Amino acid sequence: MILQEMPITKADGTPGLLAQNKLGVKVQTEFPNLVEHIEKYRNNQVVISALYRDYSFLASAYLLEPCHHEYQRTSRTTYGLARDLLPENIAVPIAKVAELAGFMPFMEYAGSYALANWKRLDPSKPVEYGNLALIRAFENGLDRESSEAGFVLVHVDMVRSSGPLVAGAWNAVEAVERGEEERLEECLREMLEAIQKINACMENMWNKSKPRDYGSFRTFIFGITKQSMFPRGVIYEGVSSSTSPTRQSFRGESGANDSIIPLLDIFLDIPYPHTPLTDILLDFRKYRPGNHREFLEWMHRKQETVGMRKMAMKGRGTAELWLRLADQVREFRWRHWCFTREYVLKESRHPVATGGSPIVNVSFLAPCLLSWFRVWDSCRSHLPMQ
Ligand code: HEM
Ligand SMILES: N[C@@H](CC(=O)c1ccccc1NC=O)C(=O)O
DSSP: OHHHHOSSBOTTSSBOTTTTTOHHHHHHHTOOOOHHHHGGGTTOHHHHHHHHHHHHHHHHHHHHHHHHHHHHHTTSSOOOOOOOEEOHHHHHHHHHHHHHHTSOSSOOIIIIISTTSEEESSTTSOSOGGGEEESOOSSSTTSTTSHHHHHHHHHHHHHHTTHHHHHHHHHHHHHHHHTOHHHHHHHHHHHHHHHHHHHHHHHTHHHHSOHHHHHHHHGGGOOSTTOTTOTTOBEETTOOOTTTTSOBOOOOOOGGGOSHHHHHHHHTTOOOOOOHHHHHHHHGGGGSOHHHHHHHHHHHHHHHHTOHHHHHTTSHHHHHHHHHHHHHHHHHHHHHHHHIIIIIITTOOOSBOTTSOBOOSOOTHHHHHHHHHHHHHHHGGGSTTO
16 A cells, blocks of 8 residues: 555665655556545544545655655755645545545644554553554654654643543633632642643653654655745645635644643633734644634633633632643743754754744743733732742
8 A cells, every 4th residue: 555655664664655756656657546435434434534644644745755855865954845736646535535524635733643643552452652653654653663653652642641631621611600619629630730741741752752853754744834845835636626726725734733732821811912923823723623623712712701710810729720730831831942942943944844833933932921920910919928
């Protein structure tokens, strides 16, 4: 199968099509258009999700194959130009499965590369880091010790631990609506324990995935929007769209599409200053699964109408927990900033991140700090040292 032949290093350790610069020819000469077979799986969510993931791997590999070779040839200096036409045998089926799955017809963080790309090595054992492996990879990710596998599986491990965060936030809203202060405290504690665990999982990135290796598989996770590799977007052959026959453009995947931090930003009412960067962060919301989007929008409405923060500030225990939750968001963004510095800034001269935001020398820490001071101001009278 083409996806098993595709990676730079295949599962058996030998070079695959991407390593030999042969994926393009294979797609153009041998790969069939299988769109007519998709319809019968329309109501089978598992098959449609798997097809969406697989077609998005094939599309990104096909489009970015020339960039991989240019990046190697120029000793990691420039990516050159990507292919700007996605042939009908990929374009038509990916458009179809994306529509059925509710995603964009381009690789996404949740629907493809990260959250839908893992399996249990032993199906009878639990979902925990040691029992996880990737399903698809671009470089060497089928070796579970590789940096590509580590990069993705650390994200999966973090999200695996996010259940109590979601449950805690949901129940906290209910507790505020009912005026149950003790219950609110329990929920905030549950959320705090969850985000502490998530942050601890995140720290494993340093061991599981090395900054020096990141550039090799990163080439394939770039998007179209704002990238020099795609100066005129991409033609999806045989696909009509509202912009057709003009070229299509999608953001690349990014942890910015993850929902953990946005949930806390919204729940804790962390204000975003209005800057071009925060506008991009809002645009990233379109690239999330529909149910994540709905949940975050619901939480937003609740924050505005129910006012969780106001009630939390009334009690000493709840105010302290609120502050500690905000501190965990700060901790996340600080560690994340260190990742960006070590994996991206020190390793690459390309000025745009995979999602299409400019690489800048500031993290997204500022809004978080602002909120921290605001929360501190409103709850310091409850804290022990006062
Ligand atoms: C080596 C590891 C990582 C690197 C190099 C990295 C890099 C980046 C970059 C460059 C951006 C800018 C957005 C864009 O793509 O255009 C970004 C955004 C983001 N990433 Fe990561 N990231 C890493 C790991 C993670 C992890 C493990 C998470 C957890 C889910 C995460 C969550 C986020 C979030 C939430 C944003 C949006 C910015 C914010 O709200 O602070 N990242 N990342
Ligand atoms: N934006 C990052 C990549 C990135 O963010 C990312 C890509 C795929 C899966 C997870 C990611 N996590 C981190 O934000 C970059 O430019 O390297």
